[in-house]
Amino acid sequence: LTSQPAVVFANDDLMKLAKDPNQWVMPAGDYANTRYSALEQINKTNVKNLQVAWTFSTGVLRGHEGGPLVIGDMMYVHAPFPNTVFALDLKNGGQIVWKYEPKQDPNVIPVMCCDTVNRGVAYGEGKIFLHQADTTLVALDAKTGKVEWSVKDGDPSAGETGTSAPLVVKGKVLIGNSGGEFGVRGKVTAYDIKTGKPAWVGWSMGPDSDTLMDPQKTTALGKPVGKDSGTATWQGDQWKIGGGTTWGWISYDPELNLVYYGTGNPSTWNPVQRPGDNKWSMTIFARDADTGMAKWVYQMTPHDEWDYDGVNEMILANQKIGGQDRKLLVHFDRNGFGYTLDRATGELLVAEKFDPAVNWATKVDLKTGLPERVKKYSTEASGQDVNTKGICPAALGSKDQQPAAFSPKTGLFYVPTNHVCMDYEPFKVAYTAGQPYVGATLSMFPPEGKTNLGNFIAWDATTGKIKWSIPEPFSVWSGALATAGGVVFYGTLEGYLKAVDADTGKELYRFKTPSGIIGNVNTFTHGGKQYVAVLSGIGGWAGIGMAAGLTGETEGLGAVGAYKALSQYTQLGGALTVFALPN
Amino acid sequence: LTSQPAVVFANDDLMKLAKDPNQWVMPAGDYANTRYSALEQINKTNVKNLQVAWTFSTGVLRGHEGGPLVIGDMMYVHAPFPNTVFALDLKNGGQIVWKYEPKQDPNVIPVMCCDTVNRGVAYGEGKIFLHQADTTLVALDAKTGKVEWSVKDGDPSAGETGTSAPLVVKGKVLIGNSGGEFGVRGKVTAYDIKTGKPAWVGWSMGPDSDTLMDPQKTTALGKPVGKDSGTATWQGDQWKIGGGTTWGWISYDPELNLVYYGTGNPSTWNPVQRPGDNKWSMTIFARDADTGMAKWVYQMTPHDEWDYDGVNEMILANQKIGGQDRKLLVHFDRNGFGYTLDRATGELLVAEKFDPAVNWATKVDLKTGLPERVKKYSTEASGQDVNTKGICPAALGSKDQQPAAFSPKTGLFYVPTNHVCMDYEPFKVAYTAGQPYVGATLSMFPPEGKTNLGNFIAWDATTGKIKWSIPEPFSVWSGALATAGGVVFYGTLEGYLKAVDADTGKELYRFKTPSGIIGNVNTFTHGGKQYVAVLSGIGGWAGIGMAAGLTGETEGLGAVGAYKALSQYTQLGGALTVFALPN
Ligand SMILES: O=C(O)c1cc(C(=O)O)c2c(n1)C(=O)C(=O)c1cc(C(=O)O)[nH]c1-2
Numbered sequence A, B: 001l002t003s004q005p006a007v008v009f010a011n012d013d014l015m016k017l018a019k020d021p022n023q024w025v026m027p028a029g030d031y032a033n034t035r036y037s038a039l040e041q042i043n044k045t046n047v048k049n050l051q052v053a054w055t056f057s058t059g060v061l062r063g064h065e066g067g068p069l070v071i072g073d074m075m076y077v078h079a080p081f082p083n084t085v086f087a088l089d090l091k092n093g094g095q096i097v098w099k100y101e102p103k104q105d106p107n108v109i110p111v112m113c114c115d116t117v118n119r120g121v122a123y124g125e126g127k128i129f130l131h132q133a134d135t136t137l138v139a140l141d142a143k144t145g146k147v148e149w150s151v152k153d154g155d156p157s158a159g160e161t162g163t164s165a166p167l168v169v170k171g172k173v174l175i176g177n178s179g180g181e182f183g184v185r186g187k188v189t190a191y192d193i194k195t196g197k198p199a200w201v202g203w204s205m206g207p208d209s210d211t212l213m214d215p216q217k218t219t220a221l222g223k224p225v226g227k228d229s230g231t232a233t234w235q236g237d238q239w240k241i242g243g244g245t246t247w248g249w250i251s252y253d254p255e256l257n258l259v260y261y262g263t264g265n266p267s268t269w270n271p272v273q274r275p276g277d278n279k280w281s282m283t284i285f286a287r288d289a290d291t292g293m294a295k296w297v298y299q300m301t302p303h304d305e306w307d308y309d310g311v312n313e314m315i316l317a318n319q320k321i322g323g324q325d326r327k328l329l330v331h332f333d334r335n336g337f338g339y340t341l342d343r344a345t346g347e348l349l350v351a352e353k354f355d356p357a358v359n360w361a362t363k364v365d366l367k368t369g370l371p372e373r374v375k376k377y378s379t380e381a382s383g384q385d386v387n388t389k390g391i392c393p394a395a396l397g398s399k400d401q402q403p404a405a406f407s408p409k410t411g412l413f414y415v416p417t418n419h420v421c422m423d424y425e426p427f428k429v430a431y432t433a434g435q436p437y438v439g440a441t442l443s444m445f446p447p448e449g450k451t452n453l454g455n456f457i458a459w460d461a462t463t464g465k466i467k468w469s470i471p472e473p474f475s476v477w478s479g480a481l482a483t484a485g486g487v488v489f490y491g492t493l494e495g496y497l498k499a500v501d502a503d504t505g506k507e508l509y510r511f512k513t514p515s516g517i518i519g520n521v522n523t524f525t526h527g528g529k530q531y532v533a534v535l536s537g538i539g540g541w542a543g544i545g546m547a548a549g550l551t552g553e554t555e556g557l558g559a560v561g562a563y564k565a566l567s568q569y570t571q572l573g574g575a576l577t578v579f580a581l582p583n
């Protein structure tokens, strides 16, 4: 008699917790980044009766991204800079059990490109992990808030900052970095969960020893990447200030033991200054969770000319394509294409526009993986000091950091999107550490003939088709939540929490929270009752005008003009709103 | 045939509006400061079903006092420094029609004794009146927010500030001043509603030409005050820096044509430095609305030794005493006595402790109006540099600015109270313009054997008896609302809005708003539906530790220690929460 050896994963506890829909133990709800909940107490029929159960002000203004974790009776709420973290006792009316407020040098604020946001804390082995604005990763005792260890990941005086949520995987805490607008070189670092010592660092560019690539075994669309692919497509030493930061979300497939994330724009935004493909900026990375070694990569926008960072989340779903069960990775890129790949091999299966307004490329060639560019919208072709007009999407993409959700029940992806175009004028810029390394002037506006700056859509990733689309006056900058109750939730920049029918998109409920929503909706139960929670607090790149008090049309990297009407709807203020059905 | 001449009041419009329970046109709801609403859609039976209808963040942290006005389809929301004012369109989901944000020198912040609060805007003749922190009174077009006129009332560099709500009376806008902790001399000024030109100024102390007193006609407990009574009880020129500021509420009786308000503590807090009664600090003033002439005065705490400012609101009610209909003025003083006076004559009818813990005086003699002091708690008797212990109430009184409500239906007054005692050590202090002129070190704590720092009580002002009392962990620093539905509302420092039975005090509903409540609850209808609204945003004197980031026990004029546990319940953040019954 033989028996299959049981596959043993470290972090069994976290995986078990993540499977319990009563809790919300990681920012995306699960390792697959689905933001799906099996809870169905709140459903299509009764969601219209939803009420606010309680609220909590964070005491911090500016943009509140991410959302709270719920582990047992405790809720963990975080805030943007100064990155206060609260442990609230759900048994006790949300009383504050502990509060952690790091002392951070406020000089980090001006080197954060897109507001002082933070996308949330992570949990693992009895600890809460906070990735501070100043790049410090700190481990707090989840019960007491006591600092267990703390490590500096980067140097804010050189423009390195932290905004992304950590991910705990197999005894390690993974974080990315921010600073692509300051020439910061991207990396993901895995820290030992017990000690805070770095286990591996995977750079976005550099020699193979930095990128953790094997010239033969690491593949791009099935082919070996070759030696030092992370420097080969750069002129001279430009890769050292080449961007490709990793400030988005990280996913994990425990069976393949791969972590997935994307890299951001190459620095500078002036494409003329950096000839070449600029690998591996704008790239999906699949790395071995233990060693960091890159299994496969796929660069969506070689030689970016528009700031189409590739950092948006990778949603891991198992669906049939052409009648065949596939392990998919679905990614809604800033560049406006929704990509479906085989997450084991990196094979490109589907790449279609998820906003019909996209005009910089006609299509993506599934064989070569290359977008077919439209010369009229090429800022490289137009050249330096020429204003290329009417490019869709704008630099903040057809979707930015706002994470989508996937429902295995409907098989659909629910995607908060931007519907914004731009004029883009590159100019020559010199690199100085800690100074903006942007080199382009932008202005943004809705697509011609349109007034809505956003849509909330349902997407079929097996065919690359929009199932339904809800126009929204502003970009939907909040993360979506899909539930087994057949209800999908999202927030709007004016401050509405909305619930829609997962099948049809029909609006079932809305509530005006204190401020604009750029947080991510989640759900959990306590005492047998289902709750839905969301942070409001206008800000982020779309809300940078309000968050930072900017009024010039092209300020805030071009976003201020397009979103200026927001101030007629909402004001700053960080608050958690928790919803439930009446008793 | 003869006919009574119709009594014609200017401001008929405002009086008419104030009688319409569908609107909320002045901070206190009506001229009588009753904070009573005739609305009864929300009642004892259904209030348990109350829900949050919508919310609005003001974008300002620190203490939010006062509450919104509702006039027609428009709601006016104000905020503490920088004193942003919003006009929200109730027809249109609370959309912001206009926003006014004064440019104010932030140097005013450190000279505000008790947080950067503002108690609300006033409405009259199509204008919204804002009394800014820097003492500027500004008239805004209620439709557009355009500045119509603006006038500087005082000098912040000499410690003069503005926190109180204006009152519009007969073509004039009345405001008081703040700065008793900086030796500012109190006054109330009436400005012409059309031009902003001063019509009269009534000083709290000074020669008769300043106090607007007639030695013969102005009375105190029925007797003429005599010549220059506003300087006679001061040593030398001390009255010039003598305090008696007027930062509380103003009431108005249109038939008697009298306005009523109280004056604050004499400066300094060290009683040894200022011998005499220090008239007319700590005094209720009844002034002619047209001329400002003082009709009568009553000094509650001559020669204050405890900072028992007399500014708390005067509630005008008509009730029977001894079988006789009386025009009453009811006032819950900081010193712990609830006073009932005849508001036409200033006759003292009732004066009883509304907190049994009060120990500095045994009783008030109704003939002389004098409190009978207990030597043990006299900081004057103990002398300079001696710490007098266990005085009840503390300097913030048995009640502070938090306004009470009166229900003509129950005949009861609903009073948010403090239950706090103190140690008080006076020391010698020299006057320098713009510098604190306090001269005492305080610490505060609950009465012996008690842990609750507050009570919410129902009071019979005709007998001076507590009808019922609800203990609260912290002082109740919010204003109360009484309604014809038999429900009384108030907010708590932890952030709960509570609804209780007006007859029994039984709790019927509670909701945790984003932050601690020091705002005043109000109610109105829109589209035929009754709403209840309250500002949250922890701060004020009780919340000064959190608002200003102070942690030393005796900081914040002694309040920080007693309220330090507040930070376990709530955080800063200004938000309006609007409640309604489900559809
Ligand atoms: O290149 C970078 O390092 C970097 C960092 C961040 C960030 O950390 O928030 C953003 C971006 N880029 C960016 O391109 C972008 O569109 C963006 C939006 C936001 C946001 O939170 O709203 N952050 C960022």
Ligand SMILES: O=C(O)c1cc(C(=O)O)c2c(n1)C(=O)C(=O)c1cc(C(=O)O)[nH]c1-2
Residues within 6 Å of the ligand: B065, B113, B114, B115, B117, B162, B163, B164, B177, B178, B179, B180, B181, B245, B246, B247, B264, B265, B309, B395, B396, B400, B401, B539, B540, B541, B542
């Ligand atoms: O003497 C003054 O001028 C003055 C001003 C103020 C104010 O304007 O807020 C307060 C006080 N005193 C005061 O004694 C006091 O207890 C107080 C409480 C508060 C508050 O808003 O919580 N303000 C004030």
